[in-house]
Every structure is written in C-alpha cells, then in structure tokens.
Amino acid sequence: MEKYQKMIYDRIRKTMRQWNEEDRVSEKALYRFFHNIKGTAGTIGMLEVHNIAAVQLDSLEEDSFSLWNKEEWLRAIAPLLPYVDDPDQKETLLEEVGGVQEPEEDTPMLLIIDDDMDFVTYLKDLVESNGYQALVAMNGERGVELYYEMNPRMLILDYYLPDINGVEILQQIMDKAKHDFTPVVMLSGKAETEAKIRSYELGASDFISKPINHRLFFPFIKNRLEAQERIWASSMQDELTGAKNRKFLYGELEALTDKLRRGYTAVLTLILCDLDHFKKINDTYGHTAGDEALRHFVKVVTSFTRPGDTTARYGGEEFALVLPESDEANALRIIERIQQALKEDPVPGYPDIELYFSAGIRPVIKGKTSPEQLLEDADRALYAAKHQGRDRAVVYHDELKAVKDTAMLHVIIVDDDNVVREMLEQFMKHRQEVAGHPARFHRYPDGQAFIEDDWYQEGDYYFLLLDGMMPRMDGLEVLQHLRTHYSTDRVLISMLTARTEEKDIARALQLGADDYMAKPFRVREVFARMERLVERVF
Amino acid sequence: MSHILIADDEEILRMLIVDTLEDLGHDIEEAEDGSEALEKLQEQSFDLVVLDHMMPERTGLEVLQSLPDHIKEETLIIMLTAKAQDADREAALQAGARYFVAKPFSPAELEALVKDVL
Incomplete structure (x- = not known):
C-alpha cells in the first residue's frame, strides 16, 4: 500500500x-x-x-x-x-506554495465585552480574520475577570450591559488599563453625550457608535495598538507598581552579565518572586485590592534593597530582584526580611489580606552566562519553591535542571462526532507537549461518558474542547457541571459550536466557557488557540 | 486468464485495481474516463469491466446506457460507487450492472469478488 x-x-x-x-x-x-x-x-x-x-x-x-x-x-x-x-x-x-500563515505566537489578544450576541459573533469573526485573537465576555463581571486574567492588549466595551453599566466597568478596570496603556474602546448603539463625557472622564480612549464600519475599524485598531507599543518601548517602569519593567530588567541583566564575563564584578544574584494564591486575593477582595497588594509588595521589597539593586515586575504577580555584588546568603537574608515585614505590615486598606510569596534564587559567581539563562534557572528554582508548598525560597542547583513544570496538561475532547475526535487525536498524537506542559489526550463520545469517568486529578491542568450539541447530556449541561464542581484555575473550557447556534454561544459564555470556536474549524487553529490560552492561564 | 477493463479516472485507484487483478494473472486494459471506456467496450470484447460511476466525459451509468444489449449480456459489469449514491445504483442496475462495490473498498474485497464471479 x-x-x-x-x-x-x-x-x-x-x-x-x-x-x-x-x-x-x-x-x-x-x-x-x-x-x-x-x-x-x-x-x-x-x-x-x-x-x-x-x-x-x-x-x-x-x-x-x-x-x-x-x-x-x-x-x-x-x-x-x-x-x-x-x-x-x-x-x-x-511552505512550498507559500502557505497559510500559522498564527503567530504574539497575536494581539482583544477582549470584547458585549451582550449583543449577533454583534459579538460578527466582531469576533471579523477581528480574527484580520489576524487578532478575540476573547468574549457577555457580561461586565466576567469581562472584568477576563481583563485581569488574560491581560488583553485592547478592550472593546459595550456601554450598556445587562449587569453593570459601562461606567462601573471603567471604574473597576481603568486603574490597570491606565498603567498598562490598554486602549479602551467604548461601543454603543445609542450613546448620549452624557455617557460619552463620563466615559472619557474615566479614561476611555475612544467612543464608537454601532453599527461599526469594519473598513475603518481595522486601521483604527492597528493605530491604537501601535501607539501602545511605542509607549511600552519608551517606558522603563511598570506604571501600576512603580517597579521597573521587563525591558529595564533585561537591560540591567545584560549589562551585569557582561561585567561578570569580563571580570569587572565577581558575583551577582537574581531572585524571582511570585505572590502565592494571588488569584484568590482578586477573587475574594476584588481587583482593586489585588492591585493594592502588588503595590504594597513592591514598596516592602524596595525598602530592603540597596540603591544599586533592581526590583522589576516580571509578569502579573511575578517580580524580579537583581542584586549585584550579592551572594546567596545576602539574598536569603533579604527574602527573610521581606517575609517578616509582610507579616507585620498589612496591605493598606485591607488588613485581612495575608501576603506570601515563593522565591527562586539564582546566584552566579564569575564566568559566562546570559540574562535568558539566569531567568530560566531562577524560574526553575521558583517552580521548585511552589512545588514544595509555597511561602519559601529555593536556591538554584544543577539537579533542578530536570525539574520543570511537570504538571500534566490533559487535553480532552468531548464530541459525539467521531470524525472530529479522530482529527484532533491524530493531531495530538505527535505532540507530547503543549505550551511547556507534558500533555495527554483523552476523548469521550458524549457528556455523560465524560462526567461519569474518573478524569480529574488534583494538581493537573485540563483543557476541554466541548461540543455544544450532544446526545444524552449536551455541552452546556457539562459546562454547568464543571463550573460548579471544579476550580476555574485548573480547567479551561472551549466550546465547539455551529456558527449558527448563537444562543448556545451566549449561554456557554454566561456559564463560564473560556472561549468558543465555530465549526467547521481547522485543527491547527484549534491547537494554536489552545496553546495561547494555556500559556496565559496555566 | 480473462480480459478485463478497468475504467476509473482516479489514477491511483486505477493502478491499485490493475495491480491487484494483474496479480491474479488477468489481461488488463485501462480507461481514464467514460468516453474511453465506451470506446474500448465497443471495439473489444471483455469478460469483466470494473466501472467507476463518477467519471468525467461520461459517468459510469451513461456508459452503460450507451452500450448495446449484446455487449452487456456477454460482459460482467462491476460498478464502483460512493456509498451515498443509492439512486444511481438503482439506475445502474436497470442499465445492466451486475455487482456493486462501494468506495472506499478494500482491495481484498474486490479481489474476492472478481475471483468469485469469473
């Protein structure tokens, strides 16, 4: 054959x-x-x-x-x-025929918060066919949550929403949006001047009337994103916390590793800190409290560092400390002091918040290394600290090399269509890894079979592709069950729906689906989307 | 040894069938579309024809409908059809097809059928 x-x-x-x-x-x-x-x-x-x-x-x-x-x-x-x-x-x-372009890793992600399903599906299609990725929230509460979780590059926000109005949303997110320079585009069918005035006062960047002109919309988006990039490029500071930003951090590490290599300095230590259970703070006390906690953490840290040290925000709740001329012992001492101070000094305005962090320490003595290597090593040590129970520091050593984030990612397809299951399985067969996690693939022919199976294991991650229409127990019921019984931190859910089932899409998003994809889809696209979501969330 | 005509526009499939039946020791002719199949059937005498239904120029059914009765009587006709084409199947039966093999088929299945009917 x-x-x-x-x-x-x-x-x-x-x-x-x-x-x-x-x-x-x-x-x-x-x-x-x-x-x-x-x-x-x-x-x-x-x-x-x-x-x-x-x-x-x-x-x-x-x-x-x-x-x-x-x-x-x-x-x-x-x-x-x-x-x-x-x-x-x-x-x-x-490649030979000059191919369809694979979605790039850094496709800008836009968040659409709007309850008008016709419009949302239209806009999402439009945005994605223009090379962006779109996330959708059908109500304000979910929208705010997604904004903080996914850090989208741009926010497209309907002024009139079922639960909270645009002004209230702006009040909740503008602090972060201003610091991240996120363009916030307000949409409305019947916006009065008063609403516009309020929106602009609160910091919205633009107000666009529905229906939108799609020919105008894309040059507009591109424009806004480019402006944002220019600001990022010229900024060295994280606006929210006052710490340095990633760009500054790289520059600093670059300069210091260079000095180290040429023998101008003998020792250097990098610490990566990550606040423990930070999402819980956001969920319990709100995002404003979360932002306050981040600022407080930076304030405490910088009170113990010396003038030549650098404190930088590395990611959402992850910070880097660069300590030139400091060794492991110095680093451990500083961490201990920070831990002590966090216990004694509560977050201003939130005395109930307990702030803990895990730290990975990477000391280097002489020799050749690179910023990338240092960050990777510190990240391994940080991971080990998390793994050993959090609220502690781990110093990098060679054996840690083997320990990466080994939390298994289970990719699960629940679909009664055999061909779809087959296609996804074929694609997954050759991939042992998704976004850095070891991955395993599972398939179920319907919701009931999936629910009844013993699929969940504490500590692992799950990405579910859930068909909307299935016999016995349909996708929405499965979704509801999952969202009531399992932590959203561990289980990402993407609904697979027919393009025409707008009511189902709306319902799915309301019930807490993280994403949806319209059938028929390209397998590669499904996986590209999955990788991006997994990377951001897990 | 029998004289067999394989008519299928899909080259890969045609070659597969040719290879399979040649291995049984038969003398094989090929046709790449319906018109060529009709021509060959009118010019030469065959013991058996494997006739694809979906072909350009003339469909398998049209080939059968254009064939004089005496040729259809002396030739065993096996039609290849896609599973969904039930209505066509009925018409092909009326027009003189004797056996049907649904695509996709296993070469062993075709081989067994040919052995059986010859």
Whole structure:
C-alpha cells in the first residue's frame, strides 16, 4: 500500500502546485478533488485522510459556481497535510506554495465585552480574520475577570450591559488599563453625550457608535495598538507598581552579565518572586485590592534593597530582584526580611489580606552566562519553591535542571462526532507537549461518558474542547457541571459550536466557557488557540 | 486468464485495481474516463469491466446506457460507487450492472469478488 500512499502525496502536491498557478479555483474542482481523495484514501488504508476529505466534502457543493481564492482553498486542504507530508521532503507542502500563515505566537489578544450576541459573533469573526485573537465576555463581571486574567492588549466595551453599566466597568478596570496603556474602546448603539463625557472622564480612549464600519475599524485598531507599543518601548517602569519593567530588567541583566564575563564584578544574584494564591486575593477582595497588594509588595521589597539593586515586575504577580555584588546568603537574608515585614505590615486598606510569596534564587559567581539563562534557572528554582508548598525560597542547583513544570496538561475532547475526535487525536498524537506542559489526550463520545469517568486529578491542568450539541447530556449541561464542581484555575473550557447556534454561544459564555470556536474549524487553529490560552492561564 | 477493463479516472485507484487483478494473472486494459471506456467496450470484447460511476466525459451509468444489449449480456459489469449514491445504483442496475462495490473498498474485497464471479 505504501506505493499508493506515496501517490496520494504526489497527487495532492500536484494539485496544490496547479492551483497555486491559477488565480482562482472553482468549487467544482475542489469538490472533485476531495471526492477522489476520499474514495482513494479509504481504499488504500489512509483512514484519517479519508475522514478529513469526507468532512470537507460535506461543506462543498458539486454544482456550485463559486470561485475560491488561495487562502480559501488552502484552508480547505490544510487539514490533510499533516498526514501526507513527505518526511524526506525539505519543505512541507504548505511552505512550498507559500502557505497559510500559522498564527503567530504574539497575536494581539482583544477582549470584547458585549451582550449583543449577533454583534459579538460578527466582531469576533471579523477581528480574527484580520489576524487578532478575540476573547468574549457577555457580561461586565466576567469581562472584568477576563481583563485581569488574560491581560488583553485592547478592550472593546459595550456601554450598556445587562449587569453593570459601562461606567462601573471603567471604574473597576481603568486603574490597570491606565498603567498598562490598554486602549479602551467604548461601543454603543445609542450613546448620549452624557455617557460619552463620563466615559472619557474615566479614561476611555475612544467612543464608537454601532453599527461599526469594519473598513475603518481595522486601521483604527492597528493605530491604537501601535501607539501602545511605542509607549511600552519608551517606558522603563511598570506604571501600576512603580517597579521597573521587563525591558529595564533585561537591560540591567545584560549589562551585569557582561561585567561578570569580563571580570569587572565577581558575583551577582537574581531572585524571582511570585505572590502565592494571588488569584484568590482578586477573587475574594476584588481587583482593586489585588492591585493594592502588588503595590504594597513592591514598596516592602524596595525598602530592603540597596540603591544599586533592581526590583522589576516580571509578569502579573511575578517580580524580579537583581542584586549585584550579592551572594546567596545576602539574598536569603533579604527574602527573610521581606517575609517578616509582610507579616507585620498589612496591605493598606485591607488588613485581612495575608501576603506570601515563593522565591527562586539564582546566584552566579564569575564566568559566562546570559540574562535568558539566569531567568530560566531562577524560574526553575521558583517552580521548585511552589512545588514544595509555597511561602519559601529555593536556591538554584544543577539537579533542578530536570525539574520543570511537570504538571500534566490533559487535553480532552468531548464530541459525539467521531470524525472530529479522530482529527484532533491524530493531531495530538505527535505532540507530547503543549505550551511547556507534558500533555495527554483523552476523548469521550458524549457528556455523560465524560462526567461519569474518573478524569480529574488534583494538581493537573485540563483543557476541554466541548461540543455544544450532544446526545444524552449536551455541552452546556457539562459546562454547568464543571463550573460548579471544579476550580476555574485548573480547567479551561472551549466550546465547539455551529456558527449558527448563537444562543448556545451566549449561554456557554454566561456559564463560564473560556472561549468558543465555530465549526467547521481547522485543527491547527484549534491547537494554536489552545496553546495561547494555556500559556496565559496555566 | 480473462480480459478485463478497468475504467476509473482516479489514477491511483486505477493502478491499485490493475495491480491487484494483474496479480491474479488477468489481461488488463485501462480507461481514464467514460468516453474511453465506451470506446474500448465497443471495439473489444471483455469478460469483466470494473466501472467507476463518477467519471468525467461520461459517468459510469451513461456508459452503460450507451452500450448495446449484446455487449452487456456477454460482459460482467462491476460498478464502483460512493456509498451515498443509492439512486444511481438503482439506475445502474436497470442499465445492466451486475455487482456493486462501494468506495472506499478494500482491495481484498474486490479481489474476492472478481475471483468469485469469473
């Protein structure tokens, strides 16, 4: 059979080359192609290829007069490629024809907070086909939560929402939005001047009336994001906490490792600190309290550091301390003092908050190293500290090299459509890792089978792809069950829905789905989205 | 040894069938579309035809409908159809097809059928 399988490969390659020469390809030609592939692949034992061709065939019309452009036919053909690419070939087929671009790692993420489902699905599609990723919240509370959790680059906010109005949301988020320079774009169908005035006063960057003009909207988004980038590029400080920012940190580490290499300095210590159970503070006391806690932490830390030291905000609740001319003992002493002070000095205005942190210490004595290496080592030590029970510091040593974030990520697909399960499984089969986590794949034919199974294990992470429409127990019921019984910190849920089931999408988002994807989808896209979400949340 | 015509526009599949039946020791002719199949069927005499339904120029069904009755009587006709084409199947039966194999099929299945009917 191998001979014929090779021929299928040649056949697909030939077809792609031929189509690549043409301006447009008729839907008839696509139909014919998938029809033939389906029949042939099944016969020569390429079951996955057969299944994928069958799925694609379902959405094609034999008698259609439509013409498809390159991007469109590439999208249709792309799911086949992982199964037919010739490992001996230097270039993959996709690269050869100048491929569909893989979504880039740093696709800007936009957050849309709006309860008008028609509009939200429209805008999300539009935004994503223009190269951005969109997250959606159907109400204000969820929107605020997502804003803090996911740190989107831009906020698109409907003024009139079911639970809280735009002004209240602005009051909750503007502190962070100002510090992050997040553009906040207000939308409304019937905005009165008063509403606009209030919004601008609170710090909204723009007010746009619905319906939006999509031709204007993208240059506008691009503009705002570029402005934000320019500010970031010129800033050395984290506005929220007053600590230095990442950019400054890298520069500092660069200079110090260079000094170390050339022998101008003998010792240097990097500490990475991460506040323990920070999400709980946000959840219990609100995001304003969380922000206050971050500021307090920085204030305490800087009261113990010397003039030449650097305190930088490394991530959400993660901070880096760079201590030139300090060794391990010095670092441990400082950490101890900070721990002590945090116990004695409460967060201003929130006496009940108990602030703890874990720390990873990376001392270096002479020799060659790089900022990246130091950060990686400190991060390993920090991970070990978390792993050993938090509220402690761990000094980096070589054995830690083996210990990375080993928390298993379980990717679970619950879908009654066998072909979808098959496609995802085929794709996952070759991946042992997702966003740095070792990953395992599980599949269930319906909600009931999944719920009844013993799938949850403390300490592991879960990414669920949940079909909306299933027999016995549908996706929404499963979602509801999960959100009432399991921690949102550990379980990410993406709903798979038909594009037309807007009511279900709305309901899913209200019930706490993290994301949704419309069928039919590209497997690669599903995984790209998953990776980005996993990276941000876990 | 029988004289067999394989008519399928899908080259890979055609080659697979040719290889399979040649291994049984038969004398094979090929046709790449419906018109070529019809021509060959009218010019030469075959013991058996493996006729794909979905072909350009003429479909398998159209080939059958254009064939004179005496040729259909002396030739065993196996149609290859996709599973969904039930209505076509009925028409093909009317037009003289004797056996059906649904795509995708296993080559062993076709081999067994050919052995059985010849």
